[in-house]
Every structure is written in C-alpha cells, then in structure tokens.
Amino acid sequence: MSGHAADRVVAMLEAVAGAPSPVQVRAWDGSQAGPRSAPLLIMNNRRAIRRxxxxxxxxxxxxxxxxxxxxLGGDLVETLTRLAEAGRRIGRRPQLTVGRRWTLLRQALLLGALGPMPPxxxxxxxxxxRKHSPARDRAAISHHYDVGNEFYRLLLGPTLVxxxxxxxxxDDPGYGLDDAQRDKLDLVCRKLGLRPGMRLLDVGGGWGSLALHAARTYDARVVMITLSGAQVETARRRVAEAGLQGRVEVRLQDWRDVDEAPFDAIASVGMAEHVGQEVxxxxxxxxxxxxxxxGRLLNHQIARGPGPTPTERTFIDAYxxxxGDLLPLATVVDALERxxxxxxxxxxxxEHYTRTLRSWVGNLExxxxxxxRLTSIGRARVWHLYLALSVLGFESGLLRIHQTLAVxxxxxxxxGIDPVRENWLSG
Known part of the structure; x- marks a missing residue:
C-alpha cells in the first residue's frame, strides 16, 4: 500500500464492502486508484473522509x-446509475471482520480522517x-419554494410547472418540455370535466399555471392556494398580466383553512407529497x-413501492x-375511499416523469x-443531486407517480361520470 491518499481511500472502501472497490478514486493530492472503468469518486479534501x-x-x-x-466524475445521472449498479453487485454490506476493521481504522488514521466533524x-x-402543524408546514414549504422565483424559472422553463x-x-423532435407541460395541464382539466363557470379549487397551485390554464381555456372560476409567499407573488402577477383577476383568486392559505361553499372540482397536483402520512x-x-x-378530484402524486416507512433521515428530508412523505399507491387509494x-x-x-426530470437536469446544467448566482453553490448542488437521484429512482421503478381520478x-x-372512458379522456 503506497502513501497516496487515493490508495488509502480505496483500501477503506474495500474494507467496508468486503469486495474490490466499485469505484475509482481521485484524491486531493492528485493521486488516483481503483478500477479505471469504474465510476469516478473525487475526494476534494480530507473533510469528505471525515464526513x-x-x-x-x-x-x-x-x-x-x-x-x-x-x-462525482462525468455525467451525474450516468455516474449515479453506475454506482447503483455496482452497489447491487456487491449486495448487502457484509459484517466487518476484525482484519477489515483494523484496515479501515489504520487507513483513516493515516488520512487524518478522524478529526472533528465538519460543519x-x-x-x-x-x-x-409539532410535525405537520400549520406553522411547521409553512416553514417546510418556505424552505423548498421560497428560494427565488427566477431560479425556478431557469429550472422549469417559461411554463413554471x-x-x-x-x-x-x-418522438416528435419539435416537441419539448413546455409543450408536454401544457399537455399535462390540459389532461388534468379534461379529467376534471371542467366547463364554463365551474368552480375549481387548486390546492398547492404553485406559480399559478394550472389555474391560468383552467380559467383561460375552460372559463373556470379558480381558487388557488399555496403556503409559499414567493409563489403567491408570482401567481398574482401572472393572473393580472393575463387579465384574469375576475376568474382566478390566489390565496396564501393552508388547506385546512378552506371553508366555503362546495367546489365543482379539485386539483391536487404535486401537493399530497407535502401533506405527510400522519395527516x-x-x-x-x-x-x-x-x-x-x-364533483371530481384529480390527485397527481409521487408514490413509493409497498413496504415499511423509512426511519432514518434521508437526503431528501434534510435538504x-x-x-414530506411518499406513500404507496394502495395507501392513497385506501385513504380516498375511506x-x-x-x-x-x-x-x-x-416514464413521463423520467423524461421531465432529465429536462430539468439539462436546464440546471x-x-x-x-x-x-440566484441561490448559492450549495443550493445548486442540492438540486443537481436531488434531480439526478430522482431520475434514477423513476427509471429503476423505485419511485412511481400516478394521477388518481376520484368522484x-x-x-x-x-x-356522474360517463362510463365510457374514451368519452371523457383521450391520450
């Protein structure tokens, strides 16, 4: 074993995996070790080892x-995909033997990796x-959405969906993300059976794109609610610019506080993930x-596969x-029916979300x-990792997404719904 940092990092990885290193490593001293054909892990300093x-x-x-x-070297989505494949080949992490524990400790000491935890x-x-109290939910929504409307415009494109x-x-080369988002908005409105004068409640309506489409294209009367002050500001401006103030009302309001005459339709698009399993x-x-x-409800929601709820804090929850909670589809349907x-x-x-996420990754890059400039280098790195991991999750089938229409x-x-599906839904 040489004194190069990369060799020592590879020795640590092999001690933990109980197998040859699934990655090649480039370390802060310029050294490189591990299989040349493997995904590249770049250690910029000793703090990475300490963490x-x-x-x-x-x-x-x-x-x-x-x-x-x-x-991570190369294309982030591709590298994460290869890392996941390497992890599956290794399988469950084996128990550390005494010998491997000693190797791990020795190399960590030689690398200076046992110092204090970095900030x-x-x-x-x-x-x-209290979790999912109105105040805490407002803080959670603010953390994710109140990071700058211009940042989201760069990420999502002009539709702001x-x-x-x-x-x-x-397969149409002239058909892009903006077209696909407009088609999604129209799909939601068609499933809801919107007609002129109908009252639509748009729960967690973001920057107002669905509310604008429903009012402009279907002449619906829309109440849109969100807990994000930044979204309210932009949505109200977009409504005014479209001349739809009389047909779209944008509120800074919790879903628990909506209490008025019944609506003809409700859209919950990308909202239920924030609600939480408990409530x-x-x-x-x-x-x-x-x-x-x-009246119809269209619930558009990301789901995870069946199984126990994760207990350890995840990157998604922390950053x-x-x-937020991802529920199995069966849990969602059961709650709606109950x-x-x-x-x-x-x-x-x-498959639609895989393509959408790849488009967002492209916009971010x-x-x-x-x-x-609009956020911070750390925030941009959060989003890069989050979107790339999401691509991997949906491509592998670990994550799913469904539109559930209920009445x-x-x-x-x-x-009140036509029993012939083709009469109310095409595509």
Missing part, C-alpha cells in the same frame, strides 16, 4: 457532496414544532367535504422536502452559473 467516517450512509455522502468536499452545510434544514409533464408526442387521511376527508356531490370518494381511474406516468358520489350512488 463519511463520522456519518456513514446517505446523509454523510449528501453532506460531503453539498459542501463540495466530494464530487453541517447551511442548506440542511431542521424544523421545530413543477410537476411531471405529459409527453403526448415523445393524509385528514387531507382526503377535507377534500371530500369541499366537493359537491358529483429538499422536509417532512373519506367517501369513489376512485374511477388511475394512470401511471413514471445549462444555466448553472445563473442558478448559483364524490351523489346521495343515490351515481358518479
């Missing part, structure tokens, strides 16, 4: 990446107060109460969506310098 030793696992890696102590990056959030697009013409049943019941009999809804249609959009039945049990 991984002191906090092994996902959160330690995330802190090192966000802080700039650790980088946690400023982009990591720890919320206080922050949810899975609907790629109706995926999701309450959310479903509240939406049911806000609908008239025969991206604090207090609230009184009849579920009429479920459409999986997983193309506008990198501006994104850093509040009439008292006599009628749904």
């Amino acid at each position: 991984l030793v002191r906090r092994p696992g996902e959160l330690g890696i995330a802190r090192a990446f966000v802080a700039g102590d650790l980088d 946690v990056p400023a982009e990591e959030v720890v919320l206080s107060g 922050y949810s899975c697009a609907y790629w109706r013409r995926p 999701f049943a309450d959310y479903a019941a509240q939406l049911y109460r806000q609908l008239r009999p025969g 991206v969506f604090p207090d 609230a009184g809804f009849e579920v009429r249609d479920v459409q999986g959009l997983r 193309a506008g990198w310098d501006d994104c850093v 509040r039945p009439y008292d006599d049990g009628r749904s």
Whole structure:
C-alpha cells in the first residue's frame, strides 16, 4: 500500500464492502486508484473522509457532496446509475471482520480522517414544532419554494410547472418540455370535466399555471392556494398580466383553512407529497367535504413501492422536502375511499416523469452559473443531486407517480361520470 491518499481511500472502501472497490478514486493530492472503468469518486479534501467516517450512509455522502468536499466524475445521472449498479453487485454490506476493521481504522488514521466533524452545510434544514402543524408546514414549504422565483424559472422553463409533464408526442423532435407541460395541464382539466363557470379549487397551485390554464381555456372560476409567499407573488402577477383577476383568486392559505361553499372540482397536483402520512387521511376527508356531490378530484402524486416507512433521515428530508412523505399507491387509494370518494381511474406516468426530470437536469446544467448566482453553490448542488437521484429512482421503478381520478358520489350512488372512458379522456 503506497502513501497516496487515493490508495488509502480505496483500501477503506474495500474494507467496508468486503469486495474490490466499485469505484475509482481521485484524491486531493492528485493521486488516483481503483478500477479505471469504474465510476469516478473525487475526494476534494480530507473533510469528505471525515464526513463519511463520522456519518456513514446517505446523509454523510449528501453532506460531503453539498459542501463540495466530494464530487462525482462525468455525467451525474450516468455516474449515479453506475454506482447503483455496482452497489447491487456487491449486495448487502457484509459484517466487518476484525482484519477489515483494523484496515479501515489504520487507513483513516493515516488520512487524518478522524478529526472533528465538519460543519453541517447551511442548506440542511431542521424544523421545530409539532410535525405537520400549520406553522411547521409553512416553514417546510418556505424552505423548498421560497428560494427565488427566477431560479425556478431557469429550472422549469417559461411554463413554471413543477410537476411531471405529459409527453403526448415523445418522438416528435419539435416537441419539448413546455409543450408536454401544457399537455399535462390540459389532461388534468379534461379529467376534471371542467366547463364554463365551474368552480375549481387548486390546492398547492404553485406559480399559478394550472389555474391560468383552467380559467383561460375552460372559463373556470379558480381558487388557488399555496403556503409559499414567493409563489403567491408570482401567481398574482401572472393572473393580472393575463387579465384574469375576475376568474382566478390566489390565496396564501393552508388547506385546512378552506371553508366555503362546495367546489365543482379539485386539483391536487404535486401537493399530497407535502401533506405527510400522519395527516393524509385528514387531507382526503377535507377534500371530500369541499366537493359537491358529483364533483371530481384529480390527485397527481409521487408514490413509493409497498413496504415499511423509512426511519432514518434521508437526503431528501434534510435538504429538499422536509417532512414530506411518499406513500404507496394502495395507501392513497385506501385513504380516498375511506373519506367517501369513489376512485374511477388511475394512470401511471413514471416514464413521463423520467423524461421531465432529465429536462430539468439539462436546464440546471445549462444555466448553472445563473442558478448559483440566484441561490448559492450549495443550493445548486442540492438540486443537481436531488434531480439526478430522482431520475434514477423513476427509471429503476423505485419511485412511481400516478394521477388518481376520484368522484364524490351523489346521495343515490351515481358518479356522474360517463362510463365510457374514451368519452371523457383521450391520450
């Protein structure tokens, strides 16, 4: 074993894996070691080792990446994909034998990796107060969305739609993200059966794109709510610029505080992930109460596969969506039905989201310098890692996304929905 830092890092990785290193390593002293064909792990300083030793696992890696102590060579999505494949080949981490423990400790000592824990990056959030109380939910939403409307415009493009697009013409080279997002907005409105004069509640309506489309294209009367002050500011400006003040009302309001005459339709697009498993049943019941009999709900929501709820804090919770939860589809449908809804249609959009996320990654990388200027280098690195991991999650099937159409039945049990699917939905 040479004294080069990369050789020592590789020895540590092999001690933990109990197998040849799945990566090649470039260290801060310029040395490089490991299989040349493997994904490249770039250790920019000793702090990266300290973070991984002191906090092994996902959160330690995330802190090192966000802080700039650790980088991945090449295309980030491709490198993460290859790392995931290498991890699957190794399988479950074996028990450390005495010999491997000694190797790990010795190399860590020689690398100076056992010093004090480096500071946690400023982009990591720890919320206080009762989980999913209105005040804590406002803080969670502010952490994610109140980072600058211009940043989101660069990331999302001019449609300002922050949810899975609907790629109706995926093979058309002239058809891009903006077209797919407009088609998604129209798909939602068609599923809801919007007609002139109908009242739509848009829960967690973001920067107002769905509300604007529903009012402009279907002549609906829309109440849009969000907990993000930055989103309210932009949505109200867009409504005024479109001359739709009489048809779209934008509110800074919690979903629990909506209490008025029933709506004809409700859209919950990319909102339910923020609600939380603990109160999701309450959310479903509240939406049911806000609908008239025969009214439709379109719930557009990311889901995880079935299984136990993760218990360890994740990168997503610490840096991206604090207090958010991804629920299995069965849990969502069960909550809606228990609230009184009849579920009429479920459409999986997983492949559509993979393409959407790749478009956002491209926008972020193309506008990198501006994104850093508008936020911070740490925030831009958070988003780069988050979007790349999301691509990997949806491509692998670990993450799914569904549009679930439900109706509040009439008292006599009628749904009011045409039983011939093609009559109310195309595409």
